Amino acid sequence: MESIKSQQVTFKVFRFNEETDYLPYYNTYVLDVTHEEVVLDILNRIKWDHDGSLSYRRSCRHGICGVCSIKVNGKGILACKSRLFDLVEVFGNEIIIEPLSTKRAIKDLIIDKKDFWDKHAQVKPYLVSDIEEHPAQEHLVSPHDAEKLLEADYCIQCGACHYSCPALAINEEFIGPAAFAAAYRFSADVRDDAALQRLHVVNEETQGVWDCVKCMECAEVCPKDVNPIEKITKLHNMVFEAGIAKNNVATRHAVGFAHSINKHGLLDEGELVRYSEGNIGVMKHIPEAIAMFAKGKIVMPWNMPKSKNLDEVKKLIKSSSTVKF
Amino acid sequence: MEKLKYALYTGCTARESTPELLKSTLAVADKLGIELILLDEASCCGASHLQDYDDFLSLVLNARNICYAEKLGLTMVTICNTCQLNTAMTKHRLDTNPELKAKVNAKLAEVGLEYKGTSEVTHFLYALIQDYGLEKLAAKVQVPLSQFNIAPFYGCHNIRPSELQNLSNGGENPYMPTSLDDLIIACGGVNVNYEEKNKCCGFHAELQSPRTAAILTGNAIAGAMDANADWMVTPCPLCHLKLDVQNHGASKALGRDVHLPVLHMPQMVGLALGCTPAELGLNHHVTKVDFV
Ligand code: SF4
Ligand code: SF4
Ligand code: SF4
Ligand code: SF4
Ligand code: FES
Numbered sequence: 059m060e061s062i063k064s065q066q067v068t069f070k071v072f073r074f075n076e077e078t079d080y081l082p083y084y085n086t087y088v089l090d091v092t093h094e095e096v097v098l099d100i101l102n103r104i105k106w107d108h109d110g111s112l113s114y115r116r117s118c119r120h121g122i123c124g125v126c127s128i129k130v131n132g133k134g135i136l137a138c139k140s141r142l143f144d145l146v147e148v149f150g151n152e153i154i155i156e157p158l159s160t161k162r163a164i165k166d167l168i169i170d171k172k173d174f175w176d177k178h179a180q181v182k183p184y185l186v187s188d189i190e191e192h193p194a195q196e197h198l199v200s201p202h203d204a205e206k207l208l209e210a211d212y213c214i215q216c217g218a219c220h221y222s223c224p225a226l227a228i229n230e231e232f233i234g235p236a237a238f239a240a241a242y243r244f245s246a247d248v249r250d251d252a253a254l255q256r257l258h259v260v261n262e263e264t265q266g267v268w269d270c271v272k273c274m275e276c277a278e279v280c281p282k283d284v285n286p287i288e289k290i291t292k293l294h295n296m297v298f299e300a301g302i303a304k305n306n307v308a309t310r311h312a313v314g315f316a317h318s319i320n321k322h323g324l325l326d327e328g329e330l331v332r333y334s335e336g337n338i339g340v341m342k343h344i345p346e347a348i349a350m351f352a353k354g355k356i357v358m359p360w361n362m363p364k365s366k367n368l369d370e371v372k373k374l375i376k377s378s379s380t381v382k383f
Numbered sequence: 384m385e386k387l388k389y390a391l392y393t394g395c396t397a398r399e400s401t402p403e404l405l406k407s408t409l410a411v412a413d414k415l416g417i418e419l420i421l422l423d424e425a426s427c428c429g430a431s432h433l434q435d436y437d438d439f440l441s442l443v444l445n446a447r448n449i450c451y452a453e454k455l456g457l458t459m460v461t462i463c464n465t466c467q468l469n470t471a472m473t474k475h476r477l478d479t480n481p482e483l484k485a486k487v488n489a490k491l492a493e494v495g496l497e498y499k500g501t502s503e504v505t506h507f508l509y510a511l512i513q514d515y516g517l518e519k520l521a522a523k524v525q526v527p528l529s530q531f532n533i534a535p536f537y538g539c540h541n542i543r544p545s546e547l548q549n550l551s552n553g554g555e556n557p558y559m560p561t562s563l564d565d566l567i568i569a570c571g572g573v574n575v576n577y578e579e580k581n582k583c584c585g586f587h588a589e590l591q592s593p594r595t596a597a598i599l600t601g602n603a604i605a606g607a608m609d610a611n612a613d614w615m616v617t618p619c620p621l622c623h624l625k626l627d628v629q630n631h632g633a634s635k636a637l638g639r640d641v642h643l644p645v646l647h648m649p650q651m652v653g654l655a656l657g658c659t660p661a662e663l664g665l666n667h668h669v670t671k672v673d674f675v
Contacts, residue, residue, distance in 0.1 A: 132578075133558045148559050224583050228595045269592040271599065272431050273583035274468075274543035278557055285544075294435035308591035312436040315429050319444065323426040325395040334590050350628060353667045355400045363398045366423040370447065370494040378443040378490045381436060 063093040067146060069100065071112065072156040074163045082160065085109070091142045097155070098126055098137040101167075114167035121281065124214035128167050129156045134218030134279040158221035174217050177233050181241035181259055186252035203248045210243035210289050212282040219276035219286050231265045235276035235286035238267060242289035245296065254300060261297045261304065268308035298381045310334045313383045320375045323365025328356060387514055388418040390452035390459045390502070394466040395427050396620040403664025404620050407649040408462050408507060410663060414656045415515060415523065419460070424451045428469040430621075431540075431587060442483070443490045445473035450491065452502040459504045462649070464540035464619035465587075467506045471551045474504055506541055508618045508648055509553040512562055517569045525657035527571025531614065531674070533651070534575040534607035534643070535563035536626065538619035539583050557581060563616065563648070570655035579606035584625040594636060600625045601633035604641040613674065614644040616651045623647055628669045644672045 067089060074082035087104055098116055105112045115125040119138045126137040131149040145153060155167070162169040189197070219235040220226065226234045233241075241260050245253035260266045267290050276286040294312070303309045311334040318326045328347070332340045350356050357363070365371055397405040412419045425448040427433075434441040449470065452459035461467040477484040478500045488497055505513075511520065542548060542557040553562050560581050564574040584603055585596030604626060607615050617623050625633075626645040634640045645668070646654075653663045654675065665672045 131558070148556050224585075224599055225588065225592070225595055228598050229592065263591070269588055269595060271583050271585050271592070271595060272587040273539045275539075275583070277544040277546075291435055291438070295438055298436055306591075309436075311590050312432045315427065315433040316436060316440065319427050319429075319433070324398065325427040325430065327395065327399050331590070345631075346628060349669050350400065353669055354402065355628075355667060355669070357399045365426045367494075370424075370496075371426045371444065373494055374443050374447065374490060375440065377493055378440045379437055380439045383436065 063143075064090045065143075065146065065151065067091050067142060067151045067153055069104070070152065070154045071104065071166075072154075072160065072163070073112075073166055075166075076164050082163065084154075093141070093143045095142050096138055097128070097130060097135065097140050097142065097145070100142065101137060101155075113165040122214060124216035127158055127216035127218045127281075129158055129221075130154065134158060134222050136216060136218075136281045139281060158217055169221075171217055173230070174215070174220050174234075174236065177220070177237040178215070178240055180233060180265075181237050181244075181256050182252055183237070183240040183244060185244060185247060185250050186255075187249050188251070197249055199248060206246045206248075207243055208246075208289065208292075209282070209284050210239050210246070213239055213243070213284045214282055216281065218279045218281060219284075222275045222279045224273055224275065225269055225271050229264065229269060232269050233260065233265050235290065238293060239284050239286040239289045242292050246292070253296070254302070257293070257297055257300050257302060260293050261302055263306065263308065267293050267297070295381075298383060303383060307334050307336075307339065309383065316375065316379070320372060322362055323368045323371045324363055326359075326362055329359075386416060386418060387510070388420070388457060389510060390422050390455050390457040391419040392422050392425050392448060392452070392459050392461050392466060392470065394461065394463040394620070396624070397462055401620040401623055401647070401667070403650065403667040404462055404623070404647045406662070406664040407647055407653050407658070410658050411649045411653045411656065414653070414658065415520070417510075417515065420455060420457065422448065422451050422459070424448075428466045430465050431469060434469075439486075441469070442473055442476065443487050445470055446477060446487050446498040447491060447494070447496060449474060449502055449504065450496040450498055452504075453499055457502065458510070459502050460507045460510050461504065462507050462618075463621065464506065464538040465621055467504065467552060468540035468547070471504045471547055474500065475547055475550060504551050506552055506618060508541065508562055508566070511652070512553070512566065517565055520566075520652070521569040521571075524569070524571055524655045526655055528567075528651070528655055529571045529573070531572050532575045532610075532612050533567045533572040534577060534610060534612035534615045535567060535580050536584070536603060536607070536615050536617040536622055536645075537563055537581045538617055538622040541618055542581060563618065566648070566652070567616065570651060572651075572655075575607065575610045575612045577606040577610035577612070579603040584622045586621045586625050589625070589629075593632070596625070597629070597632045597636035600629055601637035601641050604630060604633060604643055605637060605639065607643055608641060612643060614646060614672075616646045616648055618648040620647065630670060642670050644668065644670055644674065646672070
């Protein structure tokens with residue numbers, strides 16, 4: 059039998075009771091942990107052996123229900139799936155245990171996830187389809203069609219991506235990575251009839267896909283490899299394909315790259331800003347542009363560098379373009 | 384050791400709004416005896432936006448860029464995080480999907496090119512650390528940066544998603560990155576730890592979501608200031624544009640004045656190697672580099 063390895067780890071655990079505490083505080087526990095133990099084992103030991111009032115969510119203990127997600131040293135994890143030894147290897151042996159969102163803490167590691175579920179509801183996270191009440195046979199989906207869902211169907215709504223998204227932390231209207239992944243999951247389903255409605259929702263400014271900062275946090279943190287940012291890119295593509303992309307700064311910013319590459323091979327930075335913002339919107343960038351010009355950071359149109367063999371680039375843009383705007 | 388030689392994908396920014404990045408990269412390579420062949424044929428990588436509009440076109444153009452490194456039989460080095468991510472992502476998708484690769488190659492054939500998958504793609508930061516070596520670099524330091532507290536700003540696209548970065552880039556842990564810290568130490572400087580060092584600067588939403596972008600930039604500079612940094616260093620010219628040029632907007636959004644000099648990674652290395660400020664283009668900064 060493999061021998062059990064153990065090491066001493068210091069745990070600092072976030073404590074807060076919405077009903078009695080004005081501010082949160084941290085309790086410290088020093089425990090010996092074994093190479094087999096996951097974070098949930100430690101939470102259980104603290105609760106059972108040290109302080110019965112410690113509160114956290116758990117259920118399946120198999121990475122399926124998604125309720126045990128918390129943050130360890132700032133990283134979103136499933137408590138039931140993350141081994142202490144792996145975490146200590148990255149963060150050292152002081153482990154800080156916090157709820158996914160300290161702002162939304164109700165009691166210790168338990169948070170109010172209402173905002174998460176509200177965002178989901180916004181994108182109709184279910185199949186919308188007229189089905190007969192007594193169908194003669196089941197509605198089969200071919201393996202080829204099922205593949206289109208990519209990994210979006212694996213989401214367990216743990217919220218780790220949602221509460222790691224910097225765009226959402228600042229802009230509360232932003233729909234967020236988990237709900238975007240759900241929007242994609244159902245819109246890509248051949249049985250569904252509501253894709254266009256969802257695309258209108260994710261195409262709105264401020265709340266929609268355009269406000270994603272592309273930080274890749276959601277792809278990194280997801281314990282189920284859902285890769286939400288990939289689904290967000292797909293939603294962008296679907297918005298253009300469906301022909302509902304509005305003519306605004308966000309869409310022109312994406313399209314402007316194709317124009318510029320066609321002309322120079324490289325990006326004409328100044329022209330991209332002008333094209334995206336329009337002749338009036340661009341005015342607000344003037345103070346910045348003057349400061350940059352003074353430091354030799356602005357290339358004049360007549361000096362714009364061009365890629366060598368530009369004709370190849372032009373030819374490829376002509377032959378490989380798949381969408382129109 | 385054999386002379387290190389790479390194909391350099393400059394990206395657009397280093398040829399336009401951050402000329403000091405290209406200048407300092409070439410100066411450092413020269414000092415260290417690294418040969419860089421400029422890929423003048425390359426086009427823009429699309430900066431993670433072109434693919435939102437036309438994913439296939441973005442793949443074809445990025446594959447074409449890699450073809451030119453393959454033709455030279457060299458590893459492609461990038462000097463922009465976002466170029467790195469887009470190029471490495473393209474490579475990964477083509478290398479793991481023969482059907483897609485064939486589709487892309489059908490287009491490339493029209494201009495007499497073929498994507499094979501024979502060149503690696505890595506950021507210059509990791510080429511310096513992994514191929515050249517930190518010890519060797521430290522031995523070449525002429526002017527140790529020992530009087531400076533330096534805040535590393537990693538930038539998302541060099542560290543996330545780790546699944547991809549493990550394959551063709553530094554492959555460090557995005558929750559605890561160390562490369563820039565190690566490089567600062569090798570240059571004799573004092574590395575500063577702060578919460579935002581591995582967070583996003585907001586660059587990619589700057590036009591459509593200016594408030595979000597400004598707050599993220601402000602948080603990063605404020606974090607470094609509060610940790611007592613004298614200046615910041617970044618491997619990404621896009622992060623640099625946010626941190627160096629846009630701190631007024633960030634200050635307004637935060638309601639506090641935030642500004643610090645920000646150096647490109649090769650500018651920091653160049654200073655330690657004894658390059659002059661002019662060789663490193665330090666005059667091109669909007670937030671004045673006042674310490675040399
Ligand atoms: S990539 Fe976009 S959606 Fe994902 S965490 Fe970053 S900002 Fe949020
Ligand atoms: S996408 Fe991943 S991280 Fe986000 S809620 Fe679903 S399972 Fe959790
Ligand atoms: S990321 Fe920026 S610098 Fe890099 S190639 Fe693309 S547009 Fe140019
Ligand atoms: S920090 Fe900003 S510019 Fe840098 S890689 Fe991330 S999003 Fe891009
Ligand atoms: S307890 Fe169900 S996912 Fe962890």
